[in-house]
Amino acid sequence: MKASKLLYKPVGLTLGAVSGLIASALFKQAWKTLGHDEDAPDATDEERTWGEVVLAAALQGAIFATVKAAVDRGGATATRRLTGTWPG
Template identity: 85%
Template sequence: MKASKLAYKPVGLALGALSGVLAGALFKQSWKVLGHDEDAPDATDEERTWREVVVAAVLQGAIFAGIKAIVDRGGATATRRLTGTWPG
């Protein structure tokens, strides 16, 4: 394993945790803005419709994937600027 890849591991883990926190907060705010309840539905919420559960899941997945890509790419770019090598 390359030294740059090994050195990037802890950075990648920290960025992963950060992206999860950011994505969770963004999803919660997005759900409120869309005019829904404070909390997004769980798949097993009996009172919620199929449509509401699926829309919430798709929105949450899209936000999490987008934020993760942004944070991962930014971390890799910053690593290259600092070390001169891409961490992949």
Template identity: 60%
Template sequence: MNAAKIAYKPVGLVLGAAGGMLAGMAFKQVWKVIEGEGDAPDAMDEDRRWKEILLAAAVQGAIFAVVKAAIERSGAVTARRLTGSWPG
């Protein structure tokens, strides 16, 4: 493992945590648009239908994947600009 990869590891962890928080906030806003109000259903919500639970899971997964990819890519591009080598 080269020095750029090692140096990028803590940065990647911080970016990942920040991305998770950002994705969570984005999901809450998107769910408000989909359902109007209220919290997104959890798989263990007894009073929710399968359709609601699976839709919420699909939307949440898509948002988290897009945010994760965008943050990882941006972090790698920035690391290359600063160090001259790709961290991945």
């Protein structure tokens, strides 16, 4: 394994945790903006409809994937600027 890849591992893990926190906050805000309850439904929440559960899951997945991609790409770009090599 390349040294740059090994050195990037802890950075990547930290960025992953940060992106999860950012995505979670964005999802909560988006869910409230759509006019729903404070908390998104769980798949096993008996009092929520199928549509509500599936909408929440789709929205959450889209937000998490987008934020993760943006943070990962930003981290890799910053690493290349600092070290001259791409971490991947």
